[in-house]
Structures are given as structure tokens and as C-alpha cells.
Amino acid sequence: MALYDALYNQDIEPIMFRHEQGAIHAAEAFARVSGRPAVVAVTSGPGATNIVTGLADAYMDSVPVVAITGQVPTTIFGRDGFQETDILGVVTPITKFAYQVKKAEEAVAAFKTAYEISIIGRPGPTLVDIPRDIQLAAAPDREEKIPVNREKFIPPPPDEDKLRLAAKYLIEARRPVVLVGGGVLWSGATPEVLELSRMLYAPIVSTLPGKAAVPHDYPLYMGPAGMHGRAEADAALANADVILAVGTRFSDRTWGRFKELQENVKNGKVKLIHIDADRSEIGKNVKPTIGVIADAKEALRTLLKFVDASAQRDGKFVTWLLEIRKKYEEVMSKIADSSKAFHPWRVLKVLRRAAPRNTITTTGVGSHQMWAEVAWEVYEPGTFITSAGLGTMGFGVPAALGAKLADPTRPVLCIDGDGSFQMTMNNLALVREYNLPIVVAVFDNRALQLVKQWQIYLYRRRIIATEFGKMPDFMKIAEAYDIEGIKPESYDQLEKAVAKALRNNEALIVDLTIDSEEDIVLPWVKPGDWLTSAILPEGMNTPLTYVEN
Amino acid sequence: MWRISAILPKSLDGLGRLVAITRRAKVEVLKMTVTTNDMRTYNVVLEIRGEPDEVNWLVAKLDKLPEILSIEQINIGP
Ligand SMILES: Cc1ncc(C[n+]2csc(CCOP(=O)(O)OP(=O)(O)O)c2C)c(N)n1
Numbered sequence: 236m237a238l239y240d241a242l243y244n245q246d247i248e249p250i251m252f253r254h255e256q257g258a259i260h261a262a263e264a265f266a267r268v269s270g271r272p273a274v275v276a277v278t279s280g281p282g283a284t285n286i287v288t289g290l291a292d293a294y295m296d297s298v299p300v301v302a303i304t305g306q307v308p309t310t311i312f313g314r315d316g317f318q319e320t321d322i323l324g325v326v327t328p329i330t331k332f333a334y335q336v337k338k339a340e341e342a343v344a345a346f347k348t349a350y351e352i353s354i355i356g357r358p359g360p361t362l363v364d365i366p367r368d369i370q371l372a373a374a375p376d377r378e379e380k381i382p383v384n385r386e387k388f389i390p391p392p393p394d395e396d397k398l399r400l401a402a403k404y405l406i407e408a409r410r411p412v413v414l415v416g417g418g419v420l421w422s423g424a425t426p427e428v429l430e431l432s433r434m435l436y437a438p439i440v441s442t443l444p445g446k447a448a449v450p451h452d453y454p455l456y457m458g459p460a461g462m463h464g465r466a467e468a469d470a471a472l473a474n475a476d477v478i479l480a481v482g483t484r485f486s487d488r489t490w491g492r493f494k495e496l497q498e499n500v501k502n503g504k505v506k507l508i509h510i511d512a513d514r515s516e517i518g519k520n521v522k523p524t525i526g527v528i529a530d531a532k533e534a535l536r537t538l539l540k541f542v543d544a545s546a547q548r549d550g551k552f553v554t555w556l557l558e559i560r561k562k563y564e565e566v567m568s569k570i571a572d573s574s575k576a577f578h579p580w581r582v583l584k585v586l587r588r589a590a591p592r593n594t595i596t597t598t599g600v601g602s603h604q605m606w607a608e609v610a611w612e613v614y615e616p617g618t619f620i621t622s623a624g625l626g627t628m629g630f631g632v633p634a635a636l637g638a639k640l641a642d643p644t645r646p647v648l649c650i651d652g653d654g655s656f657q658m659t660m661n662n663l664a665l666v667r668e669y670n671l672p673i674v675v676a677v678f679d680n681r682a683l684q685l686v687k688q689w690q691i692y693l694y695r696r697r698i699i700a701t702e703f704g705k706m707p708d709f710m711k712i713a714e715a716y717d718i719e720g721i722k723p724e725s726y727d728q729l730e731k732a733v734a735k736a737l738r739n740n741e742a743l744i745v746d747l748t749i750d751s752e753e754d755i756v757l758p759w760v761k762p763g764d765w766l767t768s769a770i771l772p773e774g775m776n777t778p779l780t781y782v783e784n
Numbered sequence: 785m786w787r788i789s790a791i792l793p794k795s796l797d798g799l800g801r802l803v804a805i806t807r808r809a810k811v812e813v814l815k816m817t818v819t820t821n822d823m824r825t826y827n828v829v830l831e832i833r834g835e836p837d838e839v840n841w842l843v844a845k846l847d848k849l850p851e852i853l854s855i856e857q858i859n860i861g862p
């Protein structure tokens with residue numbers, strides 16, 4: 236309270252979310268859109284524990300947020316005082332930096348340090364815990380330094396010799412592939428990635444966070460690979476002979492499993508070049524042929540110097556990948572045609588037509604998110620914001636609000652699940668209070684569909700605790716928050732309503748009736764499987780192993 | 785056997801963060817000492833057994849903590 240009191244009549248506008256989790260997800264999106272750290276200030280005890288999910292989310296997806304938590308006075312530490320929680324102990328493994336201020340002289344320095352560390356090198360969440368007596372103490376003239384080693388976060392200049400060799404491998408490759416992770420976005424290395432891909436005639440594949448870094452209308456972008464990636468992306472990664480992986484942590488969600496890759500790198504069949512700003516990522520899951528610790532943009536610029544002439548390459552591999560893409564689109568179109576209800580795949584195509592190119596999209600977590608991974612087209616870097624590493628249901632609505640706060644000039648669309656939506660829809664109160672007109676499209680399958688899909692495939696259809704019984708009326712929810720609601724009956728109606736709202740900067744909640752039985756998101760690489768064993772939609776039996784002829 | 789030696793500010797919060805990471809390493813911690821010489825910093829020495837990759841994982845993860853001011857690892861034989 237003392238901290239907020241100090242903000243009274245100051246030039247800082249607090250934005251009051253209706254739940255602390257909402258505030259921190261909004262801060263995550265704010266940071267991603269603005270490129271600057273965002274600050275969340277919460278009370279001690281339950282206020283602090285309510286942001287834990289968001290901190291873990293930001294840690295997994297490398298997002299710079301700074302949390303300020305209140306704390307009981309130092310005099311009653313450890314006495315289980317009202318609303319005392321050892322928040323430092325709680326957030327220790329999920330923060331880049333966490334500090335409890337124990338002297339008034341440290342308060343300002345602690346905040347500055349937390350702010351700076353959140354954004355330096357690979358971004359991440361930080362937390363400053365301020366006990367009540369420190370908050371009430373008079374502001375000292377003296378600032379006490381917080382002893383930390385910042386230098387280690389600044390990536391060294393790229394190693395030229397390694398990159399010269401990497402360039403040689405890439406030029407000589409038969410099937411080079413560039414794998415783009417979220418690090419490319421933070422580093423602003425999209426132009427370099429595209430140029431390199433063009434020069435090498437190398438397809439680009441991304442991770443889920445990396446999806447936001449590549450404009451999808453670039454013809455050599457194959458989409459995200461992995462558990463719910465695109466078939467042509469899985470095929471590209473699995474059949475590459477040289478992989479340039481940039482700003483990615485080799486997640487099991489991207490690779491299914493590492494055995495094949497590890498073996499192929501070890502026996503020299505695949506040359507893996509890994510560029511990352513975080514030293515601890517090189518070799519963590521897969522030992523690369525060449526590992527370069529550097530900022531992505533700087534490293535790629537250096538690499539481009541060595542890839543001077545366009546590589547001569549036969550186009551068969553890329554043609555093969557593009558055929559897989561074409562086949563998938565054909566098959567999905569047929570499947571969607573045969574559906575009486577809205578089909579998620581087609582809904583996304585329609586929404587994309589309705590949304591201006593610069594629309595920022597956020598998602599919840601579940602099948603709707605995986606459909607968006609596969610089918611949503613990102614045109615401008617940074618305009619797709621999703622909870623990738625932690626997979627946090629409830630992320631979508633507050634993230635949309637945070638994105639709108641960061642850039643009110645852009646349309647914001649939240650692609651949400653009915654389960655995810657119900658977790659944080661209380662934050663819709665901010666739409667009118669702060670004039671944050673967002674459009675929320677709720678994929679209403681009355682189920683925790685992604686888990687249900689796993690039950691269907693992995694547990695022989697033993698469906699338990701994934702189907703909702705009585706549902707709230709989302710149109711009434713919309714009305715309660717003074718937002719227009721629509722339950723469209725056709726794709727045409729959907730497109731018109733969403734296009735109008737996004738173009739005119741109006742808030743809208745769309746309730747899309749989806750048949751849970753038809754909502755099976757494919758391709759799907761089952762957990763622990765290799766990319767080539769992706770389950771493909773019915774009617775698509777293209778093998779994902781490349782045969783050279 | 786490996787010896788990891790780290791210097792951090794004399795704070796149990798920082799030490800707690802160091803232990804939290806070490807808990808998740810696939811190594812066996814045989815000995816751990818925490819001493820202070822200058823009353824401003826702790827010197828933590830860990831003697832551990834484990835695969836070199838796992839030891840490297842641990843050192844790399846520990847070195848991500850801003851409060852680890854310096855860190856060293858040496859092989860001290862079988
Ligand atoms: C907070 C949280 N709880 C549980 C899960 C596990 N989980 C993953 S997807 C999913 C279902 C999501 O349902 P919904 O938002 O309706 O999306 P759908 O899959 O139906 O499209 C669940 C329960 C999670 N990711 N996050």
C-alpha cells in the first residue's frame with residue numbers, strides 16, 4: 236500500500252486487472268509488443284502467489300517482466316504473519332533474478348537491477364520483494380549497489396572461424412534447413428534469416444515461438460515443426476543434412492525426441508549449427524557440430540559475409556516439401572467442407588481474411604492454439620503471441636489486453652478455447668474501463684479438447700474430465716461486460732462481423748460452435764515419437780521421409 | 785569427480801537459488817562447503833560425481849544466476 240500511495244498524483248497510470256494472473260500475462264504481451272520490460276506490482280501473500288504461473292510462463296518463453304511484490308515487515312519474517320509468503324523461495328527456480336530488499340538503501344538499486352537484468356541478453360522475468368517496513372522507511376540519499384555479474388549476459392562477438400566453417404557446410408549442403416526460434420524475434424534478426432534462406436535456397440522451419448519471427452508469405456517458410464507443427468516443416472527438419480538452428484532451446488515439442496538427431500549429428504550424417512545468446516543452451520539437449528554463442532542478428536550478419544555467392548542447389552527437396560504442403564491444404568479443405576459445424580481450420584482461414592495484416596493475435600492453450608500453430612498466417616514479426624513453453628490456459632484474454640495497451644493503433648484478436656477463456660475472462664472488465672477494444676473468438680467445443688484428443692488416441696477413448704456439462708452463456712458474458720457478442724451461423728457472417736470490429740476498433744466476442752468429435756488437430760507427432768511418424772489427416776498418406784533420385 | 789567453486793554475495797537467498805539449480809542436476813553431490821573470508825561473499829565448493837555433460841549442464845545453469853560472481857570447475861580425478 237505504501238508503494239501505491241507513493242504513486243498517488245505521480246505520472247504513472249496503474250492498470251487494474253481483475254486477477255493478478257491477468258496482470259502478469261498482460262505484462263508479458265506488453266513486453267513482447269513494446270520490446271521493453273513491463274512491470275507488475277502486487278500485494279504480499281495471495282497477490283504474490285497469483286503471479287507465479289505468469290512468472291513461470293515468462294521464464295519459459297524468455298519474456299522481460301519485472302514483478303514487485305509486497306511483503307510483511309522484516310520484523311515478523313518467519314512468524315507466519317498475515318499474508319506472509321516466502322515468495323523468493325517460491326519463485327527461485329522460475330526467475331532470472333529475484334531479490335528481497337532488506338535495507339531501504341537497496342530499494343532503488345534492486346529495482347534498477349531487476350529491470351536491467353530482465354532485458355539484458357536472453358530476456359526473462361525478475362522479481363523484487365519489498366517488505367512493508369522498507370516501503371515505509373524514509374528514502375535514503377545513498378544508493379547501495381546490488382552485487383551482480385551483468386557482463387555474463389552480454390553475448391560475446393560471434394566467432395568468425397566457426398561461422399566461416401558453418402558457411403562452408405551450408406553452401407555444400409544438399410538439403411540445408413534454417414530452424415528459427417524465439418531468439419530471432421528478440422534479436423530482430425528476421426531480415427538476416429530471410430536473406431540467408433534466399434542466398435542458400437534453404438527452407439525455413441520454426442519453433443512455436445519462432446513462428447512469430449517469420450512472415451508466412453515468404454515462399455520458403457514451411458511453418459512450425461514438432462508435435463503440432465506442419466507436415467512440410469516436420470519433413471524438412473527430419474530430412475535436412477545441414478541444420479542452422481538460431482535462438483532455440485531444442486524443445487521436445489519441436490523435435491518429438493532427440494535420439495535420431497543426436498545419432499545423425501554424432502555420425503556426421505547431419506551437421507548441426509547452433510547459434511544462441513545463452514551459453515547454457517549450446518549442447519543442453521543436442522550437441523551441435525558447431526556451437527556459436529552470440530546474438531542472433533550479429534552472428535547471422537557475420538555468416539552472411541561468408542555466404543557471398545548464391546549456392547547452386549537443385550530444387551527437388553523444396554519442391555517435395557511444397558507438394559506436402561499442397562496435399563495437406565487440399566485434404567484439410569475437404570475435411571472442413573464435410574463439417575456441418577464450424578471447422579477450426581477453416582475458421583482460422585476466414586479470420587485471417589477478416590484481420591488486417593498488422594493484427595496482433597494472442598491465443599489460449601489447447602487444440603485451438605495448435606490449429607493456430609498450423610493454420611494461422613503471421614505476416615508481421617511479433618504479431619503472434621502464445622504461451623509456448625509452459626502452455627498456460629488463460630493466457631489469451633489478458634495477453635490481448637496487454638498487447639492493446641502496448642499498441643492501441645493495432646487490431647488485436649484473441650483466438651481462445653472455451654476452457655481457456657473461462658479461466659481469465661474476468662479481465663474483460665478492462666475492455667470498457669481502459670478502452671481496450673479486443674476481439675475474442677472463442678472456439679466453443681464444450682471440451683478440454685486437446686486433452687480429450689490425447690484420451691482418444693493414447694487412452695483408447697476413455698474420456699474422463701474433459702467434457703463440460705453446463706456451459707455459461709458467452710453472449711451474456713459479453714453483455715455483462717458491455718461488449719458486443721455474436722454467435723455466427725455462417726463463415727460469411729463470421730468474416731463480416733470480425734472484419735468490421737477489427738477495422739473499426741470495436742470490441743467483440745464471437746462464440747463459435749465447434750463439434751468436438753471433428754476437432755482433431757493433425758498432424759500430430761505423439762509425445763516421444765520422431766518427426767517422420769506424424770499422424771496425418773485422413774486422405775493424406777504422403778511419407779515424410781525424402782527419397783533422393 | 786569434479787570440484788565446482790562459486791563466489792556469490794553473502795546471502796542465503798542467493799545460496800538458496802544455487803541449491804535449487806543443483807537439485808535438478810543429474811549428478812551426485814558428495815560434499816558442499818560454504819565459507820566466507822571477507823564477510824561480503826560466500827565461497828561455495830561442491831564436490832560432485834557425474835557425467836561430464838551433466839557437470840557442464842550444472843555449471844552452465846549456475847552461471848546463469850546474476851548473483852554468481854564467478855564460477856570454476858576442475859576435474860579432480862576418479
Ligand atoms: C492452466 C492449465 N491447466 C491445464 C492445462 C492442460 N491442458 C492443456 S490443453 C487443455 C484443454 C484446453 O481447453 P480449451 O481452452 O477449451 O481449448 P481446446 O483444447 O478445447 O481447444 C488442458 C486442460 C494447461 N495447459 N494449463
Ligand SMILES: [Mg+2]
Pocket residue numbers: 601652653654678679680681682683684
Ligand atoms: Mg475447448
